[in-house]
Amino acid sequence: MTTPFTTQASAARTAARELATLPRGRKDAALHAMADALAAAEQDVLAANRLDVEAAREAGTADAMVDRLTLTGERIAGMVQGLRDLAALADPVGDVLRGFTTAAGVRITQVRVPFGVVGIIYEARPNVTADAAGICLKSGNAALLRGSSSALNSNRAVVAALRTGLEGQGLNPDAVCLVEGGREVTGEMMTARGLVDVLIPRGGAGLINAVVNGSTVPVIETGTGNCHLFVDVDADQDMALQIILNAKTQRPSVCNALETLLVHEQIAEQFVPRVMSALNGAGVTVHGDESFTSVAPGALPARVDEFDAEYLSLDLAARLVAGVDEAIEHIRAHSSGHSETIITTNLATANRFTAEVDAAAVLVNASSRFVDGGEFGFGAEIGISTQKLHARGPMALPEMTSSKYIVVGDGHIRA
Amino acid sequence: MTTPFTTQASAARTAARELATLPRGRKDAALHAMADALAAAEQDVLAANRLDVEAAREAGTADAMVDRLTLTGERIAGMVQGLRDLAALADPVGDVLRGFTTAAGVRITQVRVPFGVVGIIYEARPNVTADAAGICLKSGNAALLRGSSSALNSNRAVVAALRTGLEGQGLNPDAVCLVEGGREVTGEMMTARGLVDVLIPRGGAGLINAVVNGSTVPVIETGTGNCHLFVDVDADQDMALQIILNAKTQRPSVCNALETLLVHEQIAEQFVPRVMSALNGAGVTVHGDESFTSVAPGALPARVDEFDAEYLSLDLAARLVAGVDEAIEHIRAHSSGHSETIITTNLATANRFTAEVDAAAVLVNASSRFVDGGEFGFGAEIGISTQKLHARGPMALPEMTSSKYIVVGDGHIRA
Numbered sequence: 001m002t003t004p005f006t007t008q009a010s011a012a013r014t015a016a017r018e019l020a021t022l023p024r025g026r027k028d029a030a031l032h033a034m035a036d037a038l039a040a041a042e043q044d045v046l047a048a049n050r051l052d053v054e055a056a057r058e059a060g061t062a063d064a065m066v067d068r069l070t071l072t073g074e075r076i077a078g079m080v081q082g083l084r085d086l087a088a089l090a091d092p093v094g095d096v097l098r099g100f101t102t103a104a105g106v107r108i109t110q111v112r113v114p115f116g117v118v119g120i121i122y123e124a125r126p127n128v129t130a131d132a133a134g135i136c137l138k139s140g141n142a143a144l145l146r147g148s149s150s151a152l153n154s155n156r157a158v159v160a161a162l163r164t165g166l167e168g169q170g171l172n173p174d175a176v177c178l179v180e181g182g183r184e185v186t187g188e189m190m191t192a193r194g195l196v197d198v199l200i201p202r203g204g205a206g207l208i209n210a211v212v213n214g215s216t217v218p219v220i221e222t223g224t225g226n227c228h229l230f231v232d233v234d235a236d237q238d239m240a241l242q243i244i245l246n247a248k249t250q251r252p253s254v255c256n257a258l259e260t261l262l263v264h265e266q267i268a269e270q271f272v273p274r275v276m277s278a279l280n281g282a283g284v285t286v287h288g289d290e291s292f293t294s295v296a297p298g299a300l301p302a303r304v305d306e307f308d309a310e311y312l313s314l315d316l317a318a319r320l321v322a323g324v325d326e327a328i329e330h331i332r333a334h335s336s337g338h339s340e341t342i343i344t345t346n347l348a349t350a351n352r353f354t355a356e357v358d359a360a361a362v363l364v365n366a367s368s369r370f371v372d373g374g375e376f377g378f379g380a381e382i383g384i385s386t387q388k389l390h391a392r393g394p395m396a397l398p399e400m401t402s403s404k405y406i407v408v409g410d411g412h413i414r415a
Numbered sequence: 416m417t418t419p420f421t422t423q424a425s426a427a428r429t430a431a432r433e434l435a436t437l438p439r440g441r442k443d444a445a446l447h448a449m450a451d452a453l454a455a456a457e458q459d460v461l462a463a464n465r466l467d468v469e470a471a472r473e474a475g476t477a478d479a480m481v482d483r484l485t486l487t488g489e490r491i492a493g494m495v496q497g498l499r500d501l502a503a504l505a506d507p508v509g510d511v512l513r514g515f516t517t518a519a520g521v522r523i524t525q526v527r528v529p530f531g532v533v534g535i536i537y538e539a540r541p542n543v544t545a546d547a548a549g550i551c552l553k554s555g556n557a558a559l560l561r562g563s564s565s566a567l568n569s570n571r572a573v574v575a576a577l578r579t580g581l582e583g584q585g586l587n588p589d590a591v592c593l594v595e596g597g598r599e600v601t602g603e604m605m606t607a608r609g610l611v612d613v614l615i616p617r618g619g620a621g622l623i624n625a626v627v628n629g630s631t632v633p634v635i636e637t638g639t640g641n642c643h644l645f646v647d648v649d650a651d652q653d654m655a656l657q658i659i660l661n662a663k664t665q666r667p668s669v670c671n672a673l674e675t676l677l678v679h680e681q682i683a684e685q686f687v688p689r690v691m692s693a694l695n696g697a698g699v700t701v702h703g704d705e706s707f708t709s710v711a712p713g714a715l716p717a718r719v720d721e722f723d724a725e726y727l728s729l730d731l732a733a734r735l736v737a738g739v740d741e742a743i744e745h746i747r748a749h750s751s752g753h754s755e756t757i758i759t760t761n762l763a764t765a766n767r768f769t770a771e772v773d774a775a776a777v778l779v780n781a782s783s784r785f786v787d788g789g790e791f792g793f794g795a796e797i798g799i800s801t802q803k804l805h806a807r808g809p810m811a812l813p814e815m816t817s818s819k820y821i822v823v824g825d826g827h828i829r830a
Binding site: 017020021100102103104106108110113115116193197198212213216218219220236239242243245246247250354355356358359360361362363364365366367369370371375376377387388389390392393402403404405406407408409410411412413414 | 432435436515517518519521523525528530531608612613627628631633634635651654657658660661662665765769770771773774775776777778779780781782784785786790791792802803804805807808817818819820821822823824825826827828829
């Protein structure tokens, strides 16, 4: 059945074929052209964004969400620079992953190829529109961008500029498509096997679960980070304080921020008062279980379910544990598999923690805020995968590709 | 809610934790012990299999399916040897995929880790039970094996032997579990997020589609191979004949067998009579479109839908095309993305075909029968992925793993 969505997705597939074999030089030129066009359209984009922001305010949207929706000259400049930065990154397409000759003498090369058409489903953050389009383009994929209806005017203006940039370089503008329409269109997108190769939801746990549960197209899950930090009996306690403060307060609203503190009970009397004082001084509210509040009178009692969700705010759950075993057990039961940290000077304890904790990233004596494509040195990041298939951890350009085996013989047949 | 399935899956998760950090030596000893126990249980397994085979015959099951269900001493010996062969393969777990130090001085290592619990959903082939259990064990994963109810007695006997082998080595037998019960249990398994890490269906297109459409657990699709071969105007026609015969007739029932022949129209008058004679001589029935039957009177007319499905038999669809463009266009429209072949001596044509055809494997002058984990030199294969996420093409032990970033600092905090 042909619908507006299938027509658009088919057009994106046609564009994807052209992108798949486009040399890096032309993709980089296109990224600069997209950046130029977006910079030139700044006033149009700001005007369109004002419509969305006004509507959101009238609808009583929370301030934090209105802030994410709001574009400024500075934010647009950031989007423009993001596109230019992508042009400077290596092209993953065509990378040879393996090459060998089989026992029969057939020559085999495994090379990176684009996915084809990537669907991004995201919330009311118009900056994602340019970021995702750029990452898809550089990795040779066409992008079907399904933003929130509350950012529709902004997204239309951004996508129009990006498509102008593509056309100016003689490329098919359907490499970047904004998917419009009601909720039923999201459903079409999630079940468009054969038209959409991969779906990447970007947003909160609710959005991600809805996409995972509703999709037959393969999904890469990103983002939910219920991150723990365990202060071992053998920790450098000054180091622990610094890392806890950094992981919790440097940017509390993001997925790699600290959400639960686990303290070895043997150091509780000494360490808990210090950490409470430091956290309270930084404006953090601590929610402890009974074990924790008994040594930290300033902590609020935590409900049981507070150990299972992200606060994404200046709040922190806390409990005492009997040792690394109980810490690992707690993390197993409550982790979202994003980033888990131990602070210890004991090598054997560190090794047990890194071997037995099952997460995209396991950290020793470092802040979980480092688990990020930019900090890893990968450049642009489409998200942080918290699943185990395909990619786990920060997803950059190589993670936006698949591979293909090229098999060359000289008349070889199988015996 | 606790059910027999969730209890079993939780037990498998516990076993998976132990497997995740088990050194290679203990896994290899376990594989040999499983092999020994299976060999020792030969008579029990054959007796159990006879019950399944008799029931299948009474139910009027097709001969080909009864043949797949039937175990013999030789087939059991093959299963035993398969387990021993796995012990000889390298252990992918712990492989360092990347290692680097970030700009901030944090040291990062990306290492291979097991998925955890792998669910295999398959048809009435009891040999898959031992193969899949062995591949999962060697890659450090617990296996939840969901075989066909028509092979239940056989599978019970095989799994009992494998678990005896595990216990003899002091390992948790729940590393290998047979999932029993009605259809609703398959549904539970497909939606057991958090209990099952990956599902791999092995079987026909119907089974695979049912799993893809019904699952919220991530799925790796394997197997459907609607494979094409294009004979270019610049082909070595003798080579083309040999490769066509090999790809079609060496084992017609498998996914890498040839299903559709595309012939360049400029060589049709010369080549088609030769290929028809060779194919007819090998017992192959050719189903051509009008373009093909007009030059091949011995060919039957093909229905349009015959270009979209696997025959898996000594049948072959055929048509003429105007050149490599039309060949690529046909493959795009009908391919299942498994293995696509060109026969040509023209380098530019070969390059266009390998660059533009989107499939797990693209072959030049070689039989698609080579697209196989064993032929590639990978050893044991769990299947051939025809999807783009995680793995594409033959899936061996490395493809049965995920990865984890280990991040080590010395008190590093993010600025």
